[in-house]
Amino acid sequence: MDDLLVARSLFGTTMAFHIIFATIGVGLPFMILTAELLYQKTKNQDYVIMAKRWTKAFAVLLGVGIPTGTIAGTQLSLLWPGFMEVVGRVMPLPFQIEIYAFFVEALFMSIYVYAAERIAPWMRIVSLILVAIGALASAVLITNVHAFQGTPAGFRYENGKFVDINPWAAFFNPSFFVTAGHVALSAYVVGAFVVCSVAAFKMMKHQFGSRIYLFHQKALMMSLVLGGIFAFLTAINGHASAQYLHEYQPEKLAAAEGLFETQSHAPLAIGGFTDRETQEIKGAIEIPWALSFLAGNSFDTVVVGLNDFPEELWPPLFVHTLFNAMVGIGSLLILIPILVFAWRKVIKKKHYPKIMLWTLVTTGPLAVLAIEFGWIFACTGRQPWVIYRILSTAEAATTATNLSTLFILFIAVYIILALAVVYVLLYFFRKNTVLDDIERSEKKNVPLFSSNS
Secondary structure (H helix, E strand, O other): OOHHHHHHHHHHHHHHHHOOOHHHHHHHHHHHHHHHHHHHOOOHHHHHHHHHHHHHHHHHHHHHHHHHHHHHHHHHHHOHHHHHHHHHOOOOOHHHHHHHHHHHHHHHHHHHHHHOOOOHHHHHHHHHHHHHHHHHHHHHHHHHHHHHHOOOOOOOOEEEEEEOOOHHHOOOOHHHHHHHHHHHHHHHHHHHHHHHHHHHHHHHHHHOOOOOHHHHHHHHHHHHHHHHHHHHHHHHHHHHHHHHHHHHHHHHHHHOOOOOOOOOOOOEEOOOOEOOOOOOEOOOEOOOOHHHHHHHHOOOOOOHHHHHHHHHHOOOOHHHHHHHHHHHHHHHHHHHHHHHHHHHHHHOOOOOOOOHHHHHHHHHHHHHHHHHHHHHHHOOOOOOOOOOOHHHHHHHOOOOOOOOHHHHHHHHHHHHHHHHHHHHHHHHHHHHOOHHHHHHHOOOOOOOOOOOO
16 A cells, blocks of 8 residues: 555544444443433432443443544644644644543543442432533534534635634534534434343343343333434434535535436435446436435435546545445434334334344444444545645645554554453453342442442
8 A cells, every 4th residue: 555545544443443432432421311310210220220330331431432532633643744734723622622521521420430329319410411511522522623624614725824714613614513413413323222232132141021131121222212213313414414515515425326417306326336437326226306305405406426526536436335334224223213112012012032132232233333434434535635625635644654564553452452342341241240230229328339340
């Protein structure tokens, strides 16, 4: 690989690894907050046990998310000095404010973990609300830099100089709210379905109707409700995202849908693969006029095709596959909770077939995959620009060479970290079972949260 491709691959691998922990780190605090609220409302000990156990998992994931985020920040400075010059001059606010967001998250999570049984119930809830806000703010602030890359604002670049700089205009760039909404909603989808996966797997391991089975069934139903709602809201936000692409990054939308010729009543291509030579999507199912409606709420909307742009400015055409994978998984995550609730409420079945439970087990990994596909689509679809139509990726990259060794070493580090996370989580929860926590919660004057800290 040439040095530019190695630099992109190195940073892309770091972000692909980090985003797993960052996304769960946003979604899981919301699940903990929901469990705590249900506990305060119902006084059912199962919900506070869920909150306690998920808090322990969150702490482990945070322990990996912090260093990988630090690595990503360091690589931004070392691999993309041209980009960081623009960020330093025009877009420093997200990085500065994110420090305070993380401080709030860490502080109030510590209060909840170590003082939950010594503070009033409303204080526990306020602490978790601030944890959830801090986690979400961190993700939104950093992702806002990505939004700025697609819709740069707040400055002019003339004769090699930055003029008329307005950091707040750069911060609230045209795609800020759409991007922030998509990040928040999709993170809550991931948090919910990761819990769903674990709960479904544990239900298969225990006898139907047993105490542990019923505990995990509560977690399953809670996660399906939240996951289904947020998956549906993410799809609505995706419609707004398509409209923003139509207005601000038309070639990215055209590549996502394999549209080569500008046209009204443009079809929406589902599935298939883009063929550059024949300029068509092979094996796709086309929905007539749907892309025009998606882009502008009207079948008459004219959607710009790739042939209106120089070919060297086309995004990689494989982004069509990434886009379809993301949308396809999102659609499944809307459909699956509906089917489960139909099974429970319409058909009135209490027992979950094994095939249904295995399907539910896959929802967590699928949600994480959708995040990965979406992130790669968002960044790769902007190519060849690092800041859209202002700074190319090649111009922003480091001039350092021989990055391949560093790339291999970082891959090794990430493999070790991944194995360590899995080992620590399995070790902790095998040593501290649900039954242990249930028995502990039923004893008077025995702390639940401070145990196994």
